[in-house]
Amino acid sequence: MSELRDLYQEVILDHNKHPRNYGALEDADRHAEGHNPLCGDEITVHVKLEGDKIADIRFEGSGCAISKASASVMTETLKGKTVEEAGALFERFHELVTGKADEDLETLGKLAVFGGVSEFPVRVKCATLSWHTTRAALNESGTKISTE
C-alpha cells in the first residue's frame, strides 16, 4: 500500500472530497475547457485577471481524485500569482509529477503532495490537466485542450 499511500495522500483525498474554489466565476474574463479522453475527465477553468495578476481562479467539472485534487490545490496556489509566476510553477509542477524534480520540494508548498504521481506514469495526465487548461486560459488560446 505504500506507493498507493504516496499517491493518495490525505491532502489529495481531502481536496477530492471537498474541492476548493469549485464552481463558476461570474466576472471571470478568461475561460478554458480541458478534456482527458483516457478517463473522461472534463474540466473548465475560469480566471479573473487584474493587470498581470490572477485575482481569482475557479474550476468546474468531473474527474478522478487526482485531477480534481490537482485542480483544487492549483487554484489555491495560483490565486494572487502573476501570469509569469503561474507559468514557472507549472513547469516545476510538471517536473515534479514526471519524476524530474531535483530541487527542494518545500518551495513548492502544498503542490509537493503530488510527488507520488511520478510512480504512476499513466496518471500524470490526470495531475496536469487543470494546469494545461489554465495555461490555455491565460494564453487566451480559447480552444478546447486535450491531453491526447
Place this chain on the structure above:
Amino acid sequence: MSTTSAATRYDVERVRRDFPILDRQVNGKPLVYLDNAASTQKPTAVIEAVRDYYATHNANIHRGVHRLSQEATAAFEAARATMARFVGAEQSEEIIFTRGTTESINLVAFSYGRANVKAGDEIVVTEMEHHSNIIPWQLLCEQVGAVLKPAPIDDTGDLILDELESLLTERTKIVAVGHVSNALGTINPIARIAEMAHAVGAVLVVDGAQATPHATVDVRALGADFYACSGHKMYGPTGIGVLYGRRELLDAMPPYQGGGEMIRTVSFEGSTWAEVPHKFEAGTPNIAGAIGLAAAADYLESLGREAIAAHELDLMAYGTAHLEAIPGVHMIGTAREKTAVLSFVFESAHPHDIGTILDNEGVAVRTGHHCAQPVMKHFGVPATARASLGVYNTHEEIDALVAAMGKVRELFA
C-alpha cells in the same frame, strides 16, 4: 447440456497451465487478468503455431512454385477453412481475413455500403455499439447523404426491440448490431433482429468481437449477412480478424483496397478482380496471424464452447453477487441475457482511481468509456470499471477483485 454438468467438467486449473503469462506477477502479486474484453491472453498452442510458421514454413503465399510458398499457402487456406467452420459459414470463400473487427466493418461500409446505400437511405445501429460499429457508418452516411439511426436501450442495458423494429422501413439498407456488448455484456437476439432487418430488405451486419470468445457462433442460424470478429479477443494474435459475408453479397461487391493478390489481370486500359475472398485481400496478408487465429479457434473447440460459456456464466453470477454486496458499488449492465462482463461504478471513487488501486493489487481491469461513449451517456456516468472474464479466470480471482475493492473503500469510502 446443463450449466452445472458443463461447469463441473470444466477443469480451469488445466486451462490455466495452457497460458504461460498467468505465471507472472504484478506488483509482487499474482496477475489477476480481468481485462479479457479488451484483449485476451494467448495459449501455448497459439504461440507455438505462430512460432512454427516462422521457424519452418515462412514464405509469401499464392505466388511461388517453391516448396515453402506452397506450404505457407496451404496453411493459410487451411486457417480460412478452420474459421469458416468456427463461425458456421457454408464455404471457406465466405471468410475474408482482415486486421480485425474494425477493418471488417469498415470493409462492409466501404464496399457494400457505397454500392448499395444512397442519399436518403437509412442505417440502423444500437445505442450500445462500440465506436467501431458507429463511426464507419457515420462516415458512410456523410459520404452518400444517408441517415444513421440508433435504436435505444433500457436501463438494464437491454436493446428495446420494439423501438428497433419501429425504426426499420423500406429506406433501411443496413442494420448493424453487436452480438455481445463490450461495455455491458448484453447478448443481443441476433436471429430475431435478422428477421426484422430482412423483412424490410436490409442486410444485417453483426459485430461479433465479444461473442466469438464466449459462445458458439453459427452465422447461418443467426441469419447474419456479415459477421465480424477479431483474433486477439478470442485468444489469437493481434492484427488479424475475420469478415464473414454471404457469398452472393461478396460476389456482387466492388473491391475494398487495390493492390497485389486481389487482381486477375492488370492493364492500363482496365483491370479485373480475383474471385472472393482474394478480391478483398489486397497485399500480402497477416499469414502468421491467420494461422495463429485458427490455432486459437481449434483451442476453443478443444475446451468446448458450451463448457466455456457455462464456466463464464457461473463466474459472472458469482462476481455479480459479490460486487453488488459491496456498499457503494452499482452494477452497470444487468440485462437478462448477458455474458462475461462485470461493469460497475463506486459512489465515492472515480473508475480511474479504482483501476490504479486494483492494479496495485495485481488485478487488471479496464476503466474508462470502453469505446462506447453513447452507453456512458445513457447511464449518466463518465466511465465505468469493467472486469471481463475469460476461459482461465477462477472464483479465487473474483475474490481477489472483491478484496482489492476493499482497498478502494479503505481510501475512498
